[in-house]
Amino acid sequence: MDHAAQAADPHAEIRVEVTKLCARFPGEYWRQVDRDRQYPTSFVQALTEAGYLGALIPEEFGGAGLPLSAAAAILEEIHRSGGNAGACHAQMYIMGTILRHGSAEQKKRYLPKIASGELRLQAFGVTEPTSGTDTTALRTVARREGDNYIVNGQKIWTSRAEHSDLMLLLARTTPRDQVAKKTDGLSTFIVDMKAALGNGLTIRPIRTMMNHNTTEVFFDNMVVPAANLVGQEGRGFRYILDGMNAERLLIASESIGDAKWFIKKAVDYSKERVLFGRPIGQNQGVQFPIARAYAQMRAAEALLLLGLGKFENGENCGEEANMGKMLAADAAWAAGEACIQTHGGFGFAEEYDIERKYREARLYQVAPISTNLVLSYIGEHVLGMPRSY
Numbered sequence: 080m081d082h083a084a085q086a087a088d089p090h091a092e093i094r095v096e097v098t099k100l101c102a103r104f105p106g107e108y109w110r111q112v113d114r115d116r117q118y119p120t121s122f123v124q125a126l127t128e129a130g131y132l133g134a135l136i137p138e139e140f141g142g143a144g145l146p147l148s149a150a151a152a153i154l155e156e157i158h159r160s161g162g163n164a165g166a167c168h169a170q171m172y173i174m175g176t177i178l179r180h181g182s183a184e185q186k187k188r189y190l191p192k193i194a195s196g197e198l199r200l201q202a203f204g205v206t207e208p209t210s211g212t213d214t215t216a217l218r219t220v221a222r223r224e225g226d227n228y229i230v231n232g233q234k235i236w237t238s239r240a241e242h243s244d245l246m247l248l249l250a251r252t253t254p255r256d257q258v259a260k261k262t263d264g265l266s267t268f269i270v271d272m273k274a275a276l277g278n279g280l281t282i283r284p285i286r287t288m289m290n291h292n293t294t295e296v297f298f299d300n301m302v303v304p305a306a307n308l309v310g311q312e313g314r315g316f317r318y319i320l321d322g323m324n325a326e327r328l329l330i331a332s333e334s335i336g337d338a339k340w341f342i343k344k345a346v347d348y349s350k351e352r353v354l355f356g357r358p359i360g361q362n363q364g365v366q367f368p369i370a371r372a373y374a375q376m377r378a379a380e381a382l383l384l385l386g387l388g389k390f391e392n393g394e395n396c397g398e399e400a401n402m403g404k405m406l407a408a409d410a411a412w413a414a415g416e417a418c419i420q421t422h423g424g425f426g427f428a429e430e431y432d433i434e435r436k437y438r439e440a441r442l443y444q445v446a447p448i449s450t451n452l453v454l455s456y457i458g459e460h461v462l463g464m465p466r467s468y
């Protein structure tokens with residue numbers, strides 16, 4: 080289905096423009112950066128120049144001041160066109176923490192430069208090797224010393240760290256056994272990574288199943304000016320949580336884009352490939368998995384739109400954001416399965432792009448939150464069952 084053709088879609092024009100931009104970065108481009116594990120610099124630059132990465136930054140700070148649904152449309156179209164927004168999507172939702180909780184000085188200093196592309200805010204340092212999903216058990220410590228904080232510890236899966244100027248970092252400022260609630264005592268900082276690199280900050284790339292430019296980072300007495308603390312000390316976990324529904328809705332839109340890409344590719348091929356005297360798509364065994372994935376995608380998309388609407392009205396969209404993210408990731412995976420199966424052996428050939436998209440789509444059942452944790456959110460917060468962890 081071509082969404083750009085839907086008159087009711089308020090972002091139809093953005094979709095058309097993003098699709099045009101993406102046409103300049105075809106399968107060959109993504110295959111090459113994937114093969115060489117490179118950062119898609121020219122693609123990210125083109126997106127930045129067109130203003131898409133500053134879509135959510137208010138106009139007073141040089142951004143486009145668009146609603147979350149516009150950002151979702153941008154990311155969906157990148158994925159529907161066969162690309163991967165994983166190289167830059169975090170900029171869209173990380174900056175929300177600075178926008179909502181940063182000081183006037185921080186907003187003035189960073190947001191216009193992020194909007195113009197002069198500074199990249201693409202690294203988000205939350206996950207640690209020992210604590211994983213159990214975020215409040217993280218061990219990175221920031222200790223106040225005069226006008227600075229001294230940071231020691233380690234993060235893992237800090238994506239885009241080598242290609243970002245700034246990192247939003249979550250660290251413990253009060254030990255867990257000295258706070259009333261384990262969610263207290265965590266603080267959020269803006270780290271100038273270029274200044275810190277080699278001065279207490281070390282970055283080590285991790286090669287992964289897909290090209291995600293992810294890394295592990297080490298802090299060894301890294302100095303962060305106290306002026307870079309976001310909001311109040313000890314309230315950082317809440318600030319990060321605040322942005323999570325937006326992140327889930329945006330990631331869901333990428334999965335919807337992936338599902339649409341797989342479905343179109345599968346449908347087209349099923350009509351072209353003729354065996355036993357008829358197109359393979361005439362066989363129900365080929366048709367039904369694609370049709371089922373389409374139905375799953377549409378259901379997830381409906382939930383996503385509901386979540387985006389609630390978010391934009393300032394309503395709590397936790398239920399829709401979580402369920403939308405999980406169902407969209409499942410739909411993308413079902414569509415990927417149908418697509419690879421429809422293509423038979425050709426589905427495994429690099430030049431068809433299917434195996435690459437298949438690897439990329441799998442991530443979203445694990446990150447930024449894994450399916451089990453979404454299910455426990457539904458069990459506890461929607462259905463009122465006892466907390467399971």
Ligand SMILES: Cc1cc2nc3c(=O)[nH]c(=O)nc-3n(C[C@H](O)[C@H](O)[C@H](O)COP(=O)(O)OP(=O)(O)OC[C@H]3O[C@@H](n4cnc5c(N)ncnc54)[C@H](O)[C@@H]3O)c2cc1C
Binds near residue numbers: 204
């Ligand atoms: C490519 C990639 C990029 C990433 N980028 C970033 C980034 O930029 N910044 C960042 O901070 N993080 C990032 N992450 C981390 C990501 O958010 C985590 O991998 C994810 O949240 C899961 O955490 P974990 O890997 O530590 O798994 P764990 O927390 O160790 O969980 C392992 C498994 O156990 C299950 N599990 C754990 N606890 C429970 C429970 N109570 N009940 C039921 N099941 C449970 C989980 O669902 C999961 O399947 C990235 C990860 C990857 C792979």
